Amino acid sequence: MHMPQNRNPNMKYLATLLLVLVTILGSVINGYDCKIVQFIFGDSLSDVGNNEYLPRSLAKANLPWYGIDFGNGLPNGRFTNGRTVSDIIGDALGLPRPPAFMDPNLDEDTIMNSGVNYASGGGGILNETGGYFIQRLCFDKQIELFKGTQEMIARKIGKNESRKFFEQSRYVVALGSNDFINNYLMPVLHGLGVRKLMVFGLGPMGCIPLQRVLSTSGNCQDKTNKLAKHFNEATDKMIAELSTELPGVSYRFGDAFDVVNDVISNPYRYGFTNSDSPCCSFGQIRPALTCVPASTLCKDRSKYVFWDEYHPSDSANQIIAKELIKKFKFTRVNQDDSNAGAPSPAPAAVSPVAEGPSADAPSAHN
Incomplete structure (x- = not known):
C-alpha cells in the first residue's frame, strides 16, 4: 500500500498510534438484519486474543494477572487488567464486542452480527515492526485479512449488497504504540470503501x-512526546487534505x-x-516488560494509570x-442493544497477592 503523493515528507519519520474501529451502518441486506458492528485493527492496545492463536508469537497476554478485572478474572488476550478503550467506547455506543479474527469459531454470521477484531500485540504499520516478537499481524496483514472478510461477506450476501454494506461503513482509527516506540514509519490511510473516517x-x-525508567531522570521523555505532537499536527493536515481531495x-x-496527557x-x-x-x-526489577504470575500487584489497581510498562489500566482506559x-x-447507535454478552469488569480491584511496602505511594511525575 502507498501513501497519496505530495504528502508532508516528514510523515515518514513519524510513528503512529492506530486502532481501527470500523462502525458498519446497519441495514437489511438480502434478508439479513445487519446491526451496527465494529472492525478493529491495531496492536496490543486493542488485541483481544489474536496472538493467542499465533503459536510462535512472543507477545501474548496469556498469563496471570492479565484480565484480572475482566469477566471471570482470567487472561483473555487483552494486554491490560480489564477493558480496552475500544471495549469501553463500543459499549457506550451500544456496539457488540467483536471477536478475534483468529478465533476458530468465527464465521460469516458472527461477522455480520459482531464484526471482527484484527488487532495483534506487537503489530505495526511497518511490516518489520515488532520483528523480535517473531509472530504478529502487521497492519498490511490485517488489511489483507479485512479484504478476505469482504470476500467472505460477498459470497454470503452477494457482491453488490456487500459493496453497499462496506461503502456505508464509518471508520474510526486509533492503533497502538509499537511503531512509535520501536520504529519510524509512513502511515497508510486509504481503505477499501472507506467513506467516513475518524483517526485518533x-x-x-x-x-x-517504560520510557520513564529508561530515562536518567525518571521523567517523561520530551523528545518522544514532541515526535507524537509533530505526528499529530502532520496527520491532522493530511486528513484535512484527503477530505477535500x-x-x-x-x-x-x-x-x-491532551486528554491522555x-x-x-x-x-x-x-x-x-x-x-x-x-x-x-517484578519487585525492584525495572523494566519488567511484562506481567507474570510472580509479579507483585499494587494494592488498589483503580488508582494506577498504568497496568504494566506499556499499557494503561482498565480505570485509565475508562477515563480516556x-x-x-x-x-x-x-452517540449510541444500537439503542436496543444492552450488550448482555459483553463481560463486565470484575467486581474487585484489590490485589489478591501481597504488595510491596510502598506499592501505592503517591506518584505523579510528568
Missing part, C-alpha cells in the same frame, strides 16, 4: 513507565494527546495516585474513553 492521534508515549468522504482527525499529568484530578509506575511489576466520547460527541 498519538498520546504522550514518552510518559509510559477524495470525493464523497468525511475524514476527521481526533487529537487525543492530562490524566498522566494530573492523576489526582481523575482519582489516581500513581501515573508513572506500573501496577504489575469517557473523555474521547465527550470530545467527539459520539
Whole structure:
C-alpha cells in the first residue's frame, strides 16, 4: 500500500498510534438484519486474543494477572487488567464486542452480527515492526485479512449488497504504540470503501513507565512526546487534505494527546495516585516488560494509570474513553442493544497477592 503523493515528507519519520474501529451502518441486506458492528485493527492496545492463536508469537497476554478485572478474572488476550478503550467506547455506543479474527469459531454470521477484531500485540504499520516478537499481524496483514472478510461477506450476501454494506461503513482509527516506540514509519490511510473516517492521534508515549525508567531522570521523555505532537499536527493536515481531495468522504482527525496527557499529568484530578509506575511489576526489577504470575500487584489497581510498562489500566482506559466520547460527541447507535454478552469488569480491584511496602505511594511525575 502507498501513501497519496505530495504528502508532508516528514510523515515518514513519524510513528503512529492506530486502532481501527470500523462502525458498519446497519441495514437489511438480502434478508439479513445487519446491526451496527465494529472492525478493529491495531496492536496490543486493542488485541483481544489474536496472538493467542499465533503459536510462535512472543507477545501474548496469556498469563496471570492479565484480565484480572475482566469477566471471570482470567487472561483473555487483552494486554491490560480489564477493558480496552475500544471495549469501553463500543459499549457506550451500544456496539457488540467483536471477536478475534483468529478465533476458530468465527464465521460469516458472527461477522455480520459482531464484526471482527484484527488487532495483534506487537503489530505495526511497518511490516518489520515488532520483528523480535517473531509472530504478529502487521497492519498490511490485517488489511489483507479485512479484504478476505469482504470476500467472505460477498459470497454470503452477494457482491453488490456487500459493496453497499462496506461503502456505508464509518471508520474510526486509533492503533497502538509499537511503531512509535520501536520504529519510524509512513502511515497508510486509504481503505477499501472507506467513506467516513475518524483517526485518533498519538498520546504522550514518552510518559509510559517504560520510557520513564529508561530515562536518567525518571521523567517523561520530551523528545518522544514532541515526535507524537509533530505526528499529530502532520496527520491532522493530511486528513484535512484527503477530505477535500477524495470525493464523497468525511475524514476527521481526533487529537487525543491532551486528554491522555492530562490524566498522566494530573492523576489526582481523575482519582489516581500513581501515573508513572506500573501496577504489575517484578519487585525492584525495572523494566519488567511484562506481567507474570510472580509479579507483585499494587494494592488498589483503580488508582494506577498504568497496568504494566506499556499499557494503561482498565480505570485509565475508562477515563480516556469517557473523555474521547465527550470530545467527539459520539452517540449510541444500537439503542436496543444492552450488550448482555459483553463481560463486565470484575467486581474487585484489590490485589489478591501481597504488595510491596510502598506499592501505592503517591506518584505523579510528568
